[in-house]
Amino acid sequence: MNGRGGEADVSKRVAIIGGGFSGSMLAARLAEVGIASTLIDRTGAFGLGVAYSTPFDGHLLNVRSNRMSAIDGRSDDFVDWLTANHPDRADPESFAPRQWYGRYVQDRLAGVEAVHPGRINRLTGVAVAVEGATVRLADGRVVGADAVVLATGNPAPRTAEPRLRGPDSTTDRVIGDPWASGALDRIGAADDVVIVGTGLTMVDMVLWLQAKGWRGRAVALSRRGLMPRSHLAHHDTPTVPTDELLRGPASRRLAAARRLGEAASWRGVMEGLRPITAELWAAADTATRARFVRHLRPWWDVHRHRIADSISSAIEALEAEGRLAIVAGRVRRIDQTADGVVLDWRPRRGPEQPVLTGRWLLDCTGPGHDPASDPLTGPLIASGRARLDPLRLGLDLDAQGRVLGADGTPDPRLFVLGPPARAAFWETIAVPDIRRRNEEVVEALL
Numbered sequence: 001m002n003g004r005g006g007e008a009d010v011s012k013r014v015a016i017i018g019g020g021f022s023g024s025m026l027a028a029r030l031a032e033v034g035i036a037s038t039l040i041d042r043t044g045a046f047g048l049g050v051a052y053s054t055p056f057d058g059h060l061l062n063v064r065s066n067r068m069s070a071i072d073g074r075s076d077d078f079v080d081w082l083t084a085n086h087p088d089r090a091d092p093e094s095f096a097p098r099q100w101y102g103r104y105v106q107d108r109l110a111g112v113e114a115v116h117p118g119r120i121n122r123l124t125g126v127a128v129a130v131e132g133a134t135v136r137l138a139d140g141r142v143v144g145a146d147a148v149v150l151a152t153g154n155p156a157p158r159t160a161e162p163r164l165r166g167p168d169s170t171t172d173r174v175i176g177d178p179w180a181s182g183a184l185d186r187i188g189a190a191d192d193v194v195i196v197g198t199g200l201t202m203v204d205m206v207l208w209l210q211a212k213g214w215r216g217r218a219v220a221l222s223r224r225g226l227m228p229r230s231h232l233a234h235h236d237t238p239t240v241p242t243d244e245l246l247r248g249p250a251s252r253r254l255a256a257a258r259r260l261g262e263a264a265s266w267r268g269v270m271e272g273l274r275p276i277t278a279e280l281w282a283a284a285d286t287a288t289r290a291r292f293v294r295h296l297r298p299w300w301d302v303h304r305h306r307i308a309d310s311i312s313s314a315i316e317a318l319e320a321e322g323r324l325a326i327v328a329g330r331v332r333r334i335d336q337t338a339d340g341v342v343l344d345w346r347p348r349r350g351p352e353q354p355v356l357t358g359r360w361l362l363d364c365t366g367p368g369h370d371p372a373s374d375p376l377t378g379p380l381i382a383s384g385r386a387r388l389d390p391l392r393l394g395l396d397l398d399a400q401g402r403v404l405g406a407d408g409t410p411d412p413r414l415f416v417l418g419p420p421a422r423a424a425f426w427e428t429i430a431v432p433d434i435r436r437r438n439e440e441v442v443e444a445l446l
């Protein structure tokens with residue numbers, strides 16, 4: 001049925017492109033409600049995706065275990081799994097290794113497959129085109145379906161793209177996709193590293209290098225030099241959002257958030273906003289969204305996507321040792337030399353500073369969303385079947401996650417789920433948000 005090179009038709013009702021958390025858990029829910037699917041993933045490691053395929057057990061979840069159930073309405077599911085599989089680390093308030101979470105998702109997928117045999121058809125391959133409700137794979141296979149869901153996750157970073165590349169891969173000292181398998185293997189134990197980006201990926205990479213025995217120094221640069229804030233040891237009680245916070249001009253709402261944060265706790269304010277973020281985003285006009293993205297987003301990201309307290313302490317220890325420095329400024333130019341990289345930069349404040357040098361440059365700038373040049377979505381946009389949202393954050397979608405065509409008509413056969421749906425929902429990155437959206441997509445497909 002899945003023969004390579006031919007035009008085999010593996011007809012199923014829904015074709016899901018991407019077998020990470022979003023795609024796998026959608027396939028599982030669809031199977032439970034009686035809808036068959038073909039789950040297509042280029043890695044073949046169904047259920048893991050980028051976030052949960054890390055082999056390093058020091059990479060912890062950044063959401064507490066009791067919030068990480070994969071199933072909407074069954075809040076204890078992940079904690080129950082931990083209790084069965086890792087009873088010594090089943091504290092609901094703790095942050096479990098991401099690797100374990102991957103196994104949990106895989107167990108859930110396999111469990112549903114065992115109960116509903118034949119409803120999920122796993123296919124390892126690269127989807128290269130969506131035509132109608134048919135998906136074409138790079139090797140020529142064709143998956144016929146009644147609807148297609150794009151659950152392709154976050155793309156690799158784009159800043160350190162080919163213009164920075166060395167003359168050949170053996171001399172290339174720019175690590176453009178730090179999540180690519182073996183990407184860090186070339187970094188020697190004593191090598192100094194220049195990192196562009198000071199967010200979650202930077203934190204992951206520095207800790208991973210450290211665990212691999214690296215003892216060099218790193219300097220990480222971003223425009224504002226902001227780092228993810230830390231969770232407290234215990235759950236942050238949500239602050240109920242006030243009217244002032246929810247209505248009126250953005251500047252007044254920001255002032256209200258600051259006042260509430262000072263009066264109680266900023267973490268509580270963020271937790272209070274979390275369940276209604278998608279609604280607030282949907283209600284905002286394009287100008288408000290644009291102001292948020294331009295001015296507030298870096299602050300939102302570091303307060304909203306927090307790291308476990310133990311991870312934060314490990315990063316602080318590296319800073320205290322003088323092995324990690326965070327600087328704020330703009331990249332002016334990056335050159336590769338025989339010895340490594342030289343990054344010329346302009347500090348955000350204060351006088352000019354010397355160039356940053358290291359043996360390697362790690363691009364930790366985060367996902368490089370660009371649906372217009374993506375091989376899968378670019379042609380959909382070019383043909384008018386899809387369009388970019390006004391801020392070019394991603395494909396324009398309706399409230400159900402259906403792709404809007406050039407004329408604004410929703411396509412009942414084409415959906416987006418997970419991080420690429422951010423133009424419509426903003427926060428659709430973490431598990432608690434995705435599992436809710438998952439139910440909405442299931443509902444729409446039903």
Ligand SMILES: Cc1cc2nc3c(=O)[nH]c(=O)nc-3n(C[C@H](O)[C@H](O)[C@H](O)COP(=O)(O)OP(=O)(O)OC[C@H]3O[C@@H](n4cnc5c(N)ncnc54)[C@H](O)[C@@H]3O)c2cc1C
Pocket residue numbers: 017018019020021022023024040041042043048049050051052060061062063098125126127128151152153154204376417418419429430431432
């Ligand atoms: C490093 C990291 C840590 C994170 N930690 C947490 C956390 O602790 N808690 C939390 O709630 N969230 C976390 N997240 C957020 C994370 O985005 C979600 O939890 C979730 O994993 C997203 O899953 P996804 O399936 O949408 O995307 P992905 O995990 O990116 O999976 C997409 C899959 O689609 C495949 N694919 C893409 N294009 C094609 C194609 N054309 N053909 C075939 N296959 C394709 C990819 O290979 C990949 O396997 C983290 C994210 C990252 C990157």
